[in-house]
Amino acid sequence: PGRVDSVCAHMAPRTPLVMLAGLLLTAANMIPLTDESMLEFTRHMTESSSKPAFLMYVPEDCETEACKMMNMFWKMAGTEMPGLVWLIDCKETNTQELCEVARGQIAGGLTIEHGPQIMHWEEEGWKPYRGPRKPEGLLEVMRAAYLAYGLAQGGSEQAEAGVEAETASFVKLIKQLDADGPPDVREMAELAAYGMAKENAATKELAATLAERSFAMHDDLEMRRSSAYSQLAFGVFVLRWEVEDYPRGRAALLVALEGSPHNVCMRLQLATLINRFPDSEEESDLVIARYNDGMDEVLQMGELDVANVTNTSGLHAYNLCLFSTFYHSFYYNADFRECTSKHFRVATKAFPLLLKPPSLPIPPAAADAPRVCGRRLRLGIASGCFGVASHPVPSDFGGMLDRLPRDVWEVVYIFFDDLAEGTRYFDSRGSDEHHIFTRLEDGWVKRTRDGVLRLNLDVLLYLDLTMSELGHQVAMMRLAPVTAVSHGHPVSSGIHRDALDYYVSWAAAELAPEQAETHYTEQLALLPAHTMHQYYESRIAPNGASAVDGQPFRQLTRADFSAPAGPRWYVCMQKPFKFTPAFDRMLAAVHARDPEGVILLHEIQHKGKHGVSVHNKEIYINRLRRAGVDLSRVGFVQQQPHHRLMALYSLADVVLDSYHAGGCTTTREALEVGALVVTLPAKYLGSRWSAAYYTIMGVTDLVASDVDNYAEIATHMALDPQVRDEMRGRILDNVHKLFKQDAAVQAWSTLLQRLPAPLTDGCAEGEVSPLPAPHPAPEEDQKKKKKKKRNWTQRDRTLLGGLTWQGN
Numbered sequence: 001p002g003r004v005d006s007v008c009a010h011m012a013p014r015t016p017l018v019m020l021a022g023l024l025l026t027a028a029n030m031i032p033l034t035d036e037s038m039l040e041f042t043r044h045m046t047e048s049s050s051k052p053a054f055l056m057y058v059p060e061d062c063e064t065e066a067c068k069m070m071n072m073f074w075k076m077a078g079t080e081m082p083g084l085v086w087l088i089d090c091k092e093t094n095t096q097e098l099c100e101v102a103r104g105q106i107a108g109g110l111t112i113e114h115g116p117q118i119m120h121w122e123e124e125g126w127k128p129y130r131g132p133r134k135p136e137g138l139l140e141v142m143r144a145a146y147l148a149y150g151l152a153q154g155g156s157e158q159a160e161a162g163v164e165a166e167t168a169s170f171v172k173l174i175k176q177l178d179a180d181g182p183p184d185v186r187e188m189a190e191l192a193a194y195g196m197a198k199e200n201a202a203t204k205e206l207a208a209t210l211a212e213r214s215f216a217m218h219d220d221l222e223m224r225r226s227s228a229y230s231q232l233a234f235g236v237f238v239l240r241w242e243v244e245d246y247p248r249g250r251a252a253l254l255v256a257l258e259g260s261p262h263n264v265c266m267r268l269q270l271a272t273l274i275n276r277f278p279d280s281e282e283e284s285d286l287v288i289a290r291y292n293d294g295m296d297e298v299l300q301m302g303e304l305d306v307a308n309v310t311n312t313s314g315l316h317a318y319n320l321c322l323f324s325t326f327y328h329s330f331y332y333n334a335d336f337r338e339c340t341s342k343h344f345r346v347a348t349k350a351f352p353l354l355l356k357p358p359s360l361p362i363p364p365a366a367a368d369a370p371r372v373c374g375r376r377l378r379l380g381i382a383s384g385c386f387g388v389a390s391h392p393v394p395s396d397f398g399g400m401l402d403r404l405p406r407d408v409w410e411v412v413y414i415f416f417d418d419l420a421e422g423t424r425y426f427d428s429r430g431s432d433e434h435h436i437f438t439r440l441e442d443g444w445v446k447r448t449r450d451g452v453l454r455l456n457l458d459v460l461l462y463l464d465l466t467m468s469e470l471g472h473q474v475a476m477m478r479l480a481p482v483t484a485v486s487h488g489h490p491v492s493s494g495i496h497r498d499a500l501d502y503y504v505s506w507a508a509a510e511l512a513p514e515q516a517e518t519h520y521t522e523q524l525a526l527l528p529a530h531t532m533h534q535y536y537e538s539r540i541a542p543n544g545a546s547a548v549d550g551q552p553f554r555q556l557t558r559a560d561f562s563a564p565a566g567p568r569w570y571v572c573m574q575k576p577f578k579f580t581p582a583f584d585r586m587l588a589a590v591h592a593r594d595p596e597g598v599i600l601l602h603e604i605q606h607k608g609k610h611g612v613s614v615h616n617k618e619i620y621i622n623r624l625r626r627a628g629v630d631l632s633r634v635g636f637v638q639q640q641p642h643h644r645l646m647a648l649y650s651l652a653d654v655v656l657d658s659y660h661a662g663g664c665t666t667t668r669e670a671l672e673v674g675a676l677v678v679t680l681p682a683k684y685l686g687s688r689w690s691a692a693y694y695t696i697m698g699v700t701d702l703v704a705s706d707v708d709n710y711a712e713i714a715t716h717m718a719l720d721p722q723v724r725d726e727m728r729g730r731i732l733d734n735v736h737k738l739f740k741q742d743a744a745v746q747a748w749s750t751l752l753q754r755l756p757a758p759l760t761d762g763c764a765e766g767e768v769s770p771l772p773a774p775h776p777a778p779e780e781d782q783k784k785k786k787k788k789k790r791n792w793t794q795r796d797r798t799l800l801g802g803l804t805w806q807g808n
Helices: 016-021 035-047 064-079 093-109 136-147 153-177 184-195 201-215 227-242 246-259 264-272 281-300 316-321 326-329 336-350 392-404 444-453 468-474 513-519 581-593 616-628 642-651 663-674 690-697 705-717 721-738 742-754 794-799
Strands: 054-058 085-089 117-122 123-128 375-381 409-417 431-439 460-462 482-486 502-506 525-529 568-572 597-600 634-637 654-656
Touching: 016 123, 035 093, 054 064, 064 085, 085 093, 093 246, 136 721, 153 316, 184 201, 184 227, 201 227, 227 246, 246 264, 246 326, 264 281, 264 316, 264 336, 264 482, 264 597, 281 336, 281 581, 316 336, 316 468, 326 336, 336 513, 375 392, 392 663, 392 742, 409 468, 431 444, 431 468, 444 468, 525 742, 568 705, 581 597, 581 616, 581 654, 581 705, 642 663, 654 705, 663 690, 663 721, 705 721
Parallel strands: 054 085, 375 409, 375 460, 409 431, 460 482, 482 502, 502 525, 568 597, 568 654, 597 634
Antiparallel strands: 054 117, 117 123
């Protein structure tokens, strides 16, 4: 029918159960796999690896709400997409042998009692699934795979035709609504709610735009303040936020709050919204002002009940309601310490479970802890970024950590594997202990904290605390006598010193200590300024190729890159979220001084994705135009393989360091090929890496004093080939000072020994402290279940692929 009746009357909050009910689309049933059929199925997949498949292990003790919901979702998804979605239920008797093998091996040694484990078939075998884990996101991934491989009944062409027909039908409904005269809010909301319930992205976009039309109308206050209308507005907010449309997302969230004024989760989301691409410097200041005002309002509220509002248990709502502090570090007019401190205070107010004592005793601070004499210090190295060895955080710290003297330090790696992605980072670090903690069911923070406490660490160093939600939550309580965080992300954690003692930074990249210490809630501990702060390996292999991807790059020319015509290239391949409005003026000044200069910038991609973010790019283009940049002389370059990136640096006349947040790894890479990196340091750590490297090299000519000086240096170097070549030679003569510096390792070891000095002071000669008594393992880990054994052959284990890919 062409009319939608009383849709809003049925717009109850979309719980996961309501969403899952929509999956019951066919009469087919998913057939669970067993000990025997799993091997046959894997052999079949090996022979036809082009087909996708998703497999989930359900643990025997699947009793939590989250686990039961995931189990229900999986079975319904298997009903909709037979042949794609498979299940192993460890409660069944015919899966016990397979589950016993999986229990000790899946996802890097995680036991499957921690929650359902999802595997994805790749060409070489089963691998831990690395995509979205929330049902909505996972379902989207599954459906895309189902269509892409033509598994759906009728084939992908029929499915695509159905999508187009649905969109056309919805367009007709909108036209009919408008043809009957000016629609009122209720009519528009009813039709918008109908469209928002569709899975088709085109229909959802049309529905969201229709809903936004209704937001601008204020003639039906009763409707506007209804919970159903609030739910519609919240759906629009989610849709806009997923494509990083901050203004429209925030506007929709404000409408949602009109109908749900006491929804604490929405208030937290509104308070912690940070725009990746503010429209101007004035809007940048407004975003932070809104953040501070919103957080202050929440802090002044009475007791909060976030879990009840969101119908969740435990800390699941934390990840839904609180946005990260990651993007604060690109708002340089903000007070980092104040912003991150408020985030911590709001988090612990809204989620008191974060401060609930763990099962095991909390260690005292170093001054009150038992002395450690005559043995190595146990040093925990914690991060949420060990999933990929090439990630900037392990790449930055890895050389130093590998070389810390093991006669002084007993190194224990801790990986906060938020999504159970697994890792091979520790394969080459077999002599060091490592532990992996994941976020798979209620109680993950308590489970992880107990696990870390059982390690009896003397010092716990977090390499980063904004990259991992699990890590950030876990660190809000002291887990070792000495705790510290470092510059994996160059901003304070905001956590109070009862839990986190130190922020370890590099004096060469900070302001004077008395100024720099005001940037951190932690006590600032500085590595010395006269030497490098990390042990870096060259990014160029001995044969001259890229050391990252092994490909040569010296043969590439400007003809290998798409760029506007012009004799001089100014290149900035920093991530686009570092392109602040203040940087726009600097680019305009370069263009003004060099009328033929071409500026090449990193393409404006979706967050965490390839492809162009149309909304953000439109904002950025308009910003550049307003700043006075000649857009005909600007080129956008997609993310490049490493060897092509190195070639681009070598072909540039000048490399422009972004402002306010500048380069670190990217600067070193550019300097290695002799590129001239022009930089302007600001007050915070993230803007000062390039200047610090130049200080170590003894080449400071390219460090600007202000915006005008930045453009003057850049264009002078580009326009004068002789000066440019002389500078390139000086850079190449001195860049070796940044690499393979053993003094950096010694500096770290000395600093890390100084921080726990109260633990070791006063030890008598020959005194040896006993090792701490080990804490008992969790009760569930002590249970020994008697099961029939099977002699699994090596062939069987190889076929199971992902179950042994870690080599455990």
